[in-house]
Amino acid sequence: MEDWEAMGIVECFIPQKHHQVLEALRCKIFNYSSMLLSSCLIVKNLKMLKKVTMNEEAQVEGLETEFQTYFEAQSDELRKPVKQQILKTQCKIRKKYNLKRRGSKSHRVGDVVVIK
8 A cells, every 4th residue: 555646635834845846746736816825735745744734733833934925025025115195195295284274473582472
């Protein structure tokens, strides 16, 4: 039974840097979404399938941290242009508000002024 060839499908998070290694082991990888780094791994050898499923639980923490850093980097890239747009809009609103403001009264030295 050890030489028995089987096909199995494993859905898991596989970093793109490991895709070349898995392809060298005669596994096929199909990317669902590059943002999530999720892949479908088709394994031809039953031994390899057992190794992948056993190692998957051990590598979950590392993959989660890698996914978290990737997600944070992507969200930072998305936030930068939005932040610039918000600052630009705030600047326009501030200029418009300052144009509508009433000018300050000018007082000279010696004028009697009532302070409320």
